[in-house]
Each structure stands twice: as C-alpha cells, then as structure tokens.
Amino acid sequence: MTRLEPLLAEHPFCRDLAPGQISRLAACARERQFAADEVLAREGEEIREFFLIRSGRVALEIFTARRGPLLIQTREAGDFLGWLGLEPHALWVVDARALEVTRVLILPLPCLNQLLEEDPILGYQLLKRFTQGLARHFASMKRQVVNLLHGL
C-alpha cells in the first residue's frame, strides 16, 4: 500500500471505493500543500488537475477590474475542486485561491481520464460522486443568487 492510499480512502469523494480502485487512483495521485493566498487554478488556464481538498479552504473568485477579486463560493475540507468529463483543453472559469494552509490530493487529468476510460466501473462511480457534488454546489449557488438579489 502506498502512503497516499489511506489519504484517498478517507476523503469523502473516494469513500467506500474498493481497495483495488483506491490503489489505481493512488497510482495517479500526488499530494500538495498550498500556503494561504497561493493559487490552485487561474481563470483562462487549461484545466489539468482534479483536486480533492483534505484540509483548509479554497476561494473561488472572479476578478473584476473595478472591485478586484469577488469571492463567490468556498470549497472546504472534504470537497473537490475541478471537472470530470469535460472536452479536452477546457479552461478554468474562476480563480481558485487557498484562504489558509490547504492540503490537497491532486489527480492529473490525463492520468485520471485514462483510468476512467479503462475502468468504466470506477469511471461511473467517480462521475456519480462528481454529479452529486455538482448538484450541491449548484443548489447553494442558486440560493446565494436569491439571497443577493432579494435580500437575506
């Protein structure tokens, strides 16, 4: 067992995956720590990585010339950041910046995509989890819009 397997297994995105599936993911994964204010992804850059946040907090921001960065949502420990199933060379539409010391597992997309193509059972499991997370993020976003437009 590699050092990253238990870290992957305890992350909610990978919870209850079979040990074999975890080790295949671990073969792709690497670990990284971001300092506060360090940037994980920048608007307009190609999406090359899928992040599993282990601890800390990441801000999703849109930069405006007049008001600087606007913080639109945060991703917390246990959440993911990134996209699965997009066309190749898709671009980030937000900046992602660590708000505090943030530890992540990084799954580079070329390796992850190849794994999902080769192992459709694992691919289906991960896409299902991705869709559930996306639904959560969208539900929150829609209600934020309601709060901002109509007052909270």
Next chain:
Amino acid sequence: MASEPRSVTPGRLEPMLPVLLPVVKRRRETGDTVTLALDPGPEGFGFAPGQFNMLTVLGLGEVPISISGDPGDRSRLVHTIRAVGPVTRALCRLTPGATVGVRGPYGTPWPVAGQTGRDILIIAGGLGLAPLRPALCQVLARRREFGAVEVIYGARRPEDLLYREELSRWRGRFDVRVHVTVDAAGADWRGPVGVVTTLIPHARFDPPYTSAFICGPGVMMRFTVGDLLARGVPEERIFVSLERNMQCGLGLCGHCQLGPLFVCKDGPVFSYARVKEWLTLREI
C-alpha cells in the same frame, strides 16, 4: 416529547397602551441596521428569548420588533432594527434622548429550558440573529445543561454581519462553536462563502438528540428545516420563528392568522411539527 412553546402573557394591566421609554444607546450594526437600547426604568423589563415588542414612533405607526438583548439583564431593553419602511426607518434614526412607545413582551419564546441534555443548533440568516441572540445568551448562561452548542450564521456580505463583537467573543469560548458564512465577499474575507446549509455538515451534533432554533428569511428556513429533517433531527425539536404582518399583537385582530393559529399569540416561535400542517415547507 418536547413541549410546545407557550405564550408568556404581558404583565401590564393595559396591554394595548404603550409606555414611553427613552433611548439610551444607539449602535450602528450595518448600513441599514441599528441596535437601540432603551431604559425600562427601575423595575426593569423581563422577557423570554424570542419574544417581541410592539414599538411605536409617535405619529407614524407601530411595528413588531423582536427583543434582541440578554434576558438575564433586565436593566436594558434592546432591539435591532432594519430600516425597510417608514416606521423602521424612523426607529433607526432615533438617537439617545428620544423616546419610543413600547408594549409587550408578546409571543412564544424559544423553549431553551425544555432542551436539557440535548445538543443545541442555533441557525440564523440575516436579521434572524436578532431574535436568536437572547436564546444563545440563555443557553450560554446555562451551558452545563446542554451537549454540543453550535451556532451557524449566514449574512449577505461580510459588512452585513450583525453583532461582530459578540460573534468574536462567542468564537473565543471553548464551549460553543460559531460558523459564519456569507453569500458574496471580497478578497479579504477568509471564511466560507455559500448558504447556511453548506455549514451544517461541519457542525457537530447528534441528530436524534438535537434541538434546533432557526430564524431567517423564508427560503433559508425552508431549506434548513428540510436539511435537518433529512439528517434525523425530530420535527418536534426543530423550532422556527415566523413573521407575519401584525397589528394588535394580542390575538384579537386576525392580521397574523395562519390556519387556526395567530402568529402573534401562538407564535412567533413554533415547533415545525405544530405548524407543518398549516404551512407546507414552501410557505415558511
């Protein structure tokens, strides 16, 4: 079995007649919200957390406003008011020395006393923290009686957060956890951005043994109640504070009716179990 909040009857002999009380302190909370402390005189003013007063600005009108101070301190009567229309705007402009007509307290309280042994979740959206602050003061005054105490508070933007000093004081305690989120922020905000329900998974509580007190805009309460029910918090221990237009505050005029209930007298604090029949979740 949790007991339903009961209305605490006003002590005054003439419940429709306001008494005039002087403003002794005014604190600006946010761009449109002000906290006024009134001097109730030597007898003090007793109330239970969650109750409200009818406040009159002479010549303009009368509005229901929750009492937002510490129920353990009878010497000050505190209200937090957001300027939305003629009466609330006039109240927000008052400065020390001005007088306010007050009648009350009215309505049912947050049933803090009935929750011994439970984990306590206090969930507020926007101005909803005002009627919940007295409940939190009471919970903290009786801290030993409860399990985990978790406060979840959401505001529109960082500059809309109420009671910043108290929030940081509560945060500094080791026996209560305070989670704060906003719907949008600038780059200097280090906290979560998202709706209040996104913080619920980060709160530590044992759903079957939890009592939740929720106050905020309708949409926020609706999703919060739905989330807590899904996690297994019993519906008779989810308490919500409802707002309806009011006139008499005494169960006489019918302005605030909800099915067979009068929000002014039978509420504003209800268990979700009691109101769900009259209130589909969509209508909170």
